[in-house]
Amino acid sequence: MVGLFANGFGLKARSEKPTSLERAAIGETYTINAIKTTDDEMKHFLFTLGCFEGEHVTLVSVLSDLYVISVKDARYSIDRELASAIGID
Amino acid sequence: MKIALAGNPNSGKTTLFNALTGSQEKVGNWAGVTIEKKIGTLKSKFNPTKEDIAIVDLPGAYSMSPFTSEESITRAFVIEEHPDVIINIVDATNLNRSLFFTTQLLDLGIPVVVALNKTDLLTRDQTVLDVKSLKERMKCAFVKTVATKTQENGLDLLIKEAVAISGQKQETPFQVPSEALRAAQYDAKIAETQDRARYDFVKEVVRSVEKRQVENRRETIQDKVDRVVAHKWLGIPIFGVVMWLVFSVSQTYLGPFLADTFVGWIDAFYSMVENAMGDSVSPLLSSLLLDGVIGGVGAVVGFLPLIMVLFFMLALLEDCGYMARVAVVMDRFLKRVGLSGKSIIPMVIGTGCAIPGIMATRTIKNERQRRTTAMLTPFMPCGAKLPVIALFSGAFFSDAAWVGTTMYFMGIALIVFGAMIVVRITGEKNKRTYFIMELPEYRFPSIKRAALSMLDRAKAFIIKAGTIILLCNALVQIMQTFNWQFQVVEEGMESTSILASIASPFAVLLIPLGFGAWQLAAAAITGFIAKENVVGTLAVVYGITNFIDPDALELVGGGGSVAEIMGLTSAAALAYLVFNLFTPPCFAAIGAMNAEMENKKWLFGGIAFQLGTGYVTAFIVYQVGTLLTTGSVGTGFIPGIIVVGLMIAAVITLMRRGDRMTVPKPEAHLA
Amino acid sequence: MANLIVFGILVLLFGSAIVYIVKAKRKGVKCIGCPHSGKSQCSCDDQVVNFKL
Numbered sequence: 001m002v003g004l005f006a007n008g009f010g011l012k013a014r015s016e017k018p019t020s021l022e023r024a025a026i027g028e029t030y031t032i033n034a035i036k037t038t039d040d041e042m043k044h045f046l047f048t049l050g051c052f053e054g055e056h057v058t059l060v061s062v063l064s065d066l067y068v069i070s071v072k073d074a075r076y077s078i079d080r081e082l083a084s085a086i087g088i089d
Numbered sequence: 090m091k092i093a094l095a096g097n098p099n100s101g102k103t104t105l106f107n108a109l110t111g112s113q114e115k116v117g118n119w120a121g122v123t124i125e126k127k128i129g130t131l132k133s134k135f136n137p138t139k140e141d142i143a144i145v146d147l148p149g150a151y152s153m154s155p156f157t158s159e160e161s162i163t164r165a166f167v168i169e170e171h172p173d174v175i176i177n178i179v180d181a182t183n184l185n186r187s188l189f190f191t192t193q194l195l196d197l198g199i200p201v202v203v204a205l206n207k208t209d210l211l212t213r214d215q216t217v218l219d220v221k222s223l224k225e226r227m228k229c230a231f232v233k234t235v236a237t238k239t240q241e242n243g244l245d246l247l248i249k250e251a252v253a254i255s256g257q258k259q260e261t262p263f264q265v266p267s268e269a270l271r272a273a274q275y276d277a278k279i280a281e282t283q284d285r286a287r288y289d290f291v292k293e294v295v296r297s298v299e300k301r302q303v304e305n306r307r308e309t310i311q312d313k314v315d316r317v318v319a320h321k322w323l324g325i326p327i328f329g330v331v332m333w334l335v336f337s338v339s340q341t342y343l344g345p346f347l348a349d350t351f352v353g354w355i356d357a358f359y360s361m362v363e364n365a366m367g368d369s370v371s372p373l374l375s376s377l378l379l380d381g382v383i384g385g386v387g388a389v390v391g392f393l394p395l396i397m398v399l400f401f402m403l404a405l406l407e408d409c410g411y412m413a414r415v416a417v418v419m420d421r422f423l424k425r426v427g428l429s430g431k432s433i434i435p436m437v438i439g440t441g442c443a444i445p446g447i448m449a450t451r452t453i454k455n456e457r458q459r460r461t462t463a464m465l466t467p468f469m470p471c472g473a474k475l476p477v478i479a480l481f482s483g484a485f486f487s488d489a490a491w492v493g494t495t496m497y498f499m500g501i502a503l504i505v506f507g508a509m510i511v512v513r514i515t516g517e518k519n520k521r522t523y524f525i526m527e528l529p530e531y532r533f534p535s536i537k538r539a540a541l542s543m544l545d546r547a548k549a550f551i552i553k554a555g556t557i558i559l560l561c562n563a564l565v566q567i568m569q570t571f572n573w574q575f576q577v578v579e580e581g582m583e584s585t586s587i588l589a590s591i592a593s594p595f596a597v598l599l600i601p602l603g604f605g606a607w608q609l610a611a612a613a614i615t616g617f618i619a620k621e622n623v624v625g626t627l628a629v630v631y632g633i634t635n636f637i638d639p640d641a642l643e644l645v646g647g648g649g650s651v652a653e654i655m656g657l658t659s660a661a662a663l664a665y666l667v668f669n670l671f672t673p674p675c676f677a678a679i680g681a682m683n684a685e686m687e688n689k690k691w692l693f694g695g696i697a698f699q700l701g702t703g704y705v706t707a708f709i710v711y712q713v714g715t716l717l718t719t720g721s722v723g724t725g726f727i728p729g730i731i732v733v734g735l736m737i738a739a740v741i742t743l744m745r746r747g748d749r750m751t752v753p754k755p756e757a758h759l760a
Numbered sequence: 761m762a763n764l765i766v767f768g769i770l771v772l773l774f775g776s777a778i779v780y781i782v783k784a785k786r787k788g789v790k791c792i793g794c795p796h797s798g799k800s801q802c803s804c805d806d807q808v809v810n811f812k813l
Contacts, residue, residue, distance in 0.1 A: 027308065040277065042523055047284065049525070050186050061312045063319040063414075065421040066526060068312065073301075074183035077417075079430055081523040369762040378766055382773060442794040473794070553793025556777040563774060619793075677791035 021059060021067060022084040029058040034087035042085060049076055051086055090140060092131070092251055093170055095147045095194060096178035097187055099527045101206045105178055105236040106146045108244060109135060135248045142248075145170055167197060173255040174200050176247065181205040181218065181233075184299060188291045189284075191227065195261045200254040201229045204247050208233040215302040223298045228260040263290050311531055315414065324418030331406070332497055336490035339399040340479060345488065347394035355387040373577065377566050381629060385562030388628030388636055389621045390554050392476040393547060399475060400546045403440070404539035410531045412437060417526065422505050427512035428465075429458040430524040436462075436504065439469035440497075441546070443674045446471075447681040455522065461511045463685045464695035465504045467674040468702075470496050472546060473553075473620035474670050480624050480636055484651040485662040492663075496670055503671060503702060511698075514743045516750030553619060561615050562625045569630060588630070601729025602668060602704070603661030603711035616669055617676060623669050631655065660714025660723070664707040672703030701736050708733050 018024045020036065032055050035043050050072035051057065060075065061068040067083040069076055096102040110129030131142040147166050167175070177194050179187040194201050211218060224231050230250050234243035265283055318327060338344070362383060366375050406412055416433045423432045431453050439446030446466045453459040470478065474496075482492035568588035572578050578586045584593070584607065592611035599605045599613075612626035628636070631654050657665065673679055673696050683692050708729050715723035784792050 044277075045523075047281065048189075050189075050288065052285070060308060061316060063315050064321045064324065064417050065424065066319075066417055066528075068315075070304075072183065072185040074180070074186035077526040077528050079424075079524055079526070082525065085523075366762065366766060370766050371763055374763060374766045374770065378770060382770070442791060444791045444794055448790075549793045551793075552780075556780050556792055559777050560774060560781075563770075675791070677794070681790055 019087060020084050021057065021069065021086040021088055022080060024059045024088060026059055026061060029056055030088035031055070032057055032086055033089045035085055036087045037085040042082070046082065046085065049078075050074065057086065057088065090138070090174075090252070090255060091143045091145060091170065091172045092248075093145045093147055093167060093172035093175045094178060095167070095175055095190075097180065097190060100178045100180045100187065101236045102146065102178045105176075105204065105206065105234070105244075106144065108236055108239075108242070109248070110144050131248065135245055137249055137252055142252075145172060167194075167199070172199060174202060174251045176202050176204055176251055178204045178206050178234075178236075181208050182210050182214070182216070184218075184295045185292060188227070188294065189288060191229075192261070192263045192287055192291065195227070195229060195259060195263070196265070198259050198261075200251075200257050200259045202247060202251045202254065203227070203229060203231045204234045204236075204243075205231055206234050206236055208243075209235045209238070217300040219298040223294070226262060226294045226298065228262045230254060262294075263287055314531065315528075318411070319414040319417045321418070321421070324414065328415050328418065329494060329498065331411070332494045333490050335399065335402045335406070336493040339395055339402060340482060340493065341488045341490055344395035344398045344479075345483075347398065348391060351394050352387075352391045355383075355391055359383050359387065373570065376570070377563060380632060381563045381566030382559060384633075385566070385625040385629045386554050386559050388633065389476055389558050389625045390551070391636060392479050392624070393550060395479050396472070396475050396550065397543055397547050400472070401539050401543040404542040405534040405536075408532075408538050409534040410529045413526075413528050417528070419501060420526075422501075423508065424522075426505055426508040427458070428462060428508050429453045429455060429522050430526075431522075432458065432462040435466045436469050436501075439466040439471060441472055443467040443469070443471045443678040444681045447678060447685055450685050457515055458522070460686045460688065460691045460695075461508055461515075463682050464511070464691070464698065465507045467678050467682075467699065468500045468503045468507070468671055470500055470670055471620070471674065472550070473675070476621050476624045477616075477666065477669055480627075480651075481662055481666040484636060484655075485657070485659050492666075496666070499667070499706075500670070503706070507698065507702065510740060510744065514740075514747045516747035550621075553621065557619050558621055558625050561618055561622050562629050565611065565615060565626050565629045599668075601711075601723075601725035601732070602664050602707040603715070603723050604657060604665045604668075605725070606656070609655070609657075609665060613665075613669055613672075617673065619675055619677075620669065627655070658715065658718070660711050660718055663714060664711035667710050668703050668707035670703075671699070671706055673699040701740075705733050705736060 018030075021030070024030060032051060032053055034053060035046055035051065037043055046052070055071060058070040059067060060070050063077070065080050066077045067080070069078060069083075094102055094106055106127065106129065109131055111132050127146040129144045129146075131144055136142055147170075175194055175197075177191050179191060191201070191203055205218075205220070208218075220231050220233065232243055232247040232250050234247055236242060236244070263286075269279070269283065317323060320327075359379065363375075363379055366378075416437055419436075420430055420433045423436075424430055432450075434452070435446040435449040437446075438449050443466055446469070447463045450459050450463045450466065453462060470493075475493075478493050478496055482489055486492050565588060568591075569583070569586045570577060571587055572582075572585045573587060573590065583589060588611050589607045592607040592614060595614065596605045596607045596610035599610055604610075608627070608630040611630060612623045615622040615626045624636070627633070633651065633654065636651055652662070655662075679692075679696065682695055686692050686695065712722050712726055712729070715721070781792055
């Protein structure tokens with residue numbers, strides 16, 4: 001439920017320090033500190049993209065519900081579900 | 090000899106496969122799974138040997154770790170196919186990511202050649218790559234390629250290298266002891282530790298061989314364009330304007346101009362045949378040939394120029410990368426109403442033809458989402474519906490481009506609305522899915538590719554007109570010529586014909602929708618065989634040889650003859666168009682729905698839902714339209730509102746029942 | 761005579777249309793005269809939505 005409300009108030013929360021990529025600032029580079037999901041398959045999928053603890057990730061752009069990220073010199077357009085699972089510092 | 094192609098999605102694998110094999114691919118299915126495999130024969134100009142070389146395209150994957158199901162599939166594919174050589178296509182602009190998969194491929198022991206693809210982008214970004222030391226560190230062959238170029242693309246060198254190393258033993262640069270590998274198969278933790286070490290190894294290799302000037306995390310011009318074109322809200326009106334432009338050009342300007350000439354030829358052909366037959370042929374046979382075959386097929390084929398212009402423009406939009414952005418904008422709505430993020434793919438394909446669209450739903454894992462998508466995909470106006478749209482916007486709305494544009498948006502709206510209803514009925518709330526989208530880069534659209542795509546679709550259109558449409562029109566002509574005693578129907582007694590007596594009961598049901606004539610009902614029925622039949626049948630039953638007037642430079646319209654003959658008001662005409670577009674598409678599509686849904690309850694539910702949607706939307710369009718234009722409701726309002734009310738009540742009951750079935754589940758997803 | 765010729769033409773037209781349909785159906789074409797109806801065009805990975813159709 002928490003996630004649902006956070007979506008609705010995403011704009012207001014942007015000024016605070018983001019805890020996941022979902023509310024990260026465009027153009028900023030962050031370090032991934034956790035993959036926040038109980039879905040092992042999703043965690044593994046992110047791992048194969050190079051998204052795991054300690055890696056750097058940049059939010060390049062947000063298009064509609066897609067988050068364009070750059071990780072390990074590669075670009076991906078991930079959806080909101082994946083973005084919200086990537087915990088950042 | 091057999092060469093397998095393996096690589097990450099978006100590495101240019103498909104382009105390379107097509108460049109190596111030409112287009113003569115065979116599509117088969119991998120045993121047990123529904124992912125298709127492509128096999129082709131290497132073009133002889135690349136082949137340095139005398140024997141045939143088979144190229145097998147493996148499914149794109151980001152890695153081959155043994156832990157998740159789909160990735161072990163890739164591993165199993167490689168083992169099952171036992172190729173002599175593996176060509177690993179790697180996007181040279183992100184080695185850090187792609188070489189991970191390469192190290193896993195090298196572990197298999199099959200000789201590997203790495204195609205360093207997209208090397209032209211390296212030059213553009215001034216990235217310097219030390220290929221020699223890359224070879225040494227990775228212990229395998231590397232060949233620079235640019236698969237998108239037709240000349241000097243490095244492909245012949247790639248194949249030479251592949252042939253040279255076949256039969257050799259492949260060394261591996263990142264040795265994992267076999268007992269550790271085996272342990273990793275049963276323990277995710279161990280597997281992850283190994284994979285991290287693998288990533289670290291790759292990082293170290295890349296650091297020593299690559300000198301980068303530009304970081305790819307910067308925002309490019311493409312990103313800036315995307316921020317506007319694929320914007321949450323702005324994206325929708327932009328798409329509206331683009332579609333409106335497409336319809337204006339194809340239907341108001343260029344299309345009718347071409348159609349005019351073309352229809353002139355069809356008319357000339359009609360008169361030529363008519364004159365050649367003279368009075369010596371029995372009127373039965375001559376009217377079958379003239380009105381049934383030439384008139385009916387000609388009416389449909391007359392729209393070919395219009396449709397070709399439309400196809401061409403849509404192909405240009407797809408080729409330049411715009412359609413993918415539309416998908417990004419629309420996808421948000423689909424996900425919000427409980428469909429999968431992948432549901433957008435079948436719908437995009439469905440604008441060409443619903444059948445491949447429905448077949449594409451099989452990549453959706455969740456059963457409910459797959460079935461719902463298969464059920465709603467046919468609401469996208471497919472190629473066969475375009476002549477119907479063209480006819481009605483031409484004959485009743487003087488070629489207004491808003492008609493076609495509105496039909497696309499209405500299709501999308503009905504899909505979103507339908508998905509909302511189905512989610513409530515099935516009582517299964519959103520299963521969370523996740524995905525990544527590979528957005529193609531914008532590029533200048535190729536006229537040649539668009540022209541080829543247009544010709545391909547035009548050919549299909551002509552084939553359909555010459556086979557199914559021709560037979561249906563002949564049948565319609567025969568059925569309206571004879572009555573049940575197989576006597577020729579006399580003039581003034583048309584309603585006694587076989588066709589009229591079959592169609593009349595249905596026509597009664599259509600009175601509240603504004604088009605209760607048996608002719609219109611008959612055309613709607615033949616439309617279930619193929620939607621173009623609506624146009625053909627109308628031509629035959631109303632004895633109209635063509636819908637496009639060759640004398641004036643426009644479609645017959647603006648209160649012109651076609652509208653008069655059919656006796657429809659604009660509101661009724663729009664309702665008839667909506668009814669034909671949003672009822673079940675055609676029997677072939679229903680067959681495809683059956684195959685993908687694998688459940689009779691869903692199939693019949695889906696057909697009933699589509700019929701209901703067509704009826705209700707047509708009713709609303711006619712009654713509201715009539716109210717707005719004349720100030721009072723149309724004929725048959727009371728019986729119509731009862732039928733529509735019953736349908737809505739049934740849907741609401743089902744939705745209520747679905748709600749009760751749902752047990753509110755705590756969201757397990759976010760910890 | 762003219763009747764026979766017209767009849768012949770009609771039979772030829774209908775015959776060839778039927779033969780074409782039957783042949784296409786035997787080959788497993790799902791929708792005759794639809795673009796790309798024989799095969800599904802997308803060889804997408806499980807989690808990847810790819811627009812190079």
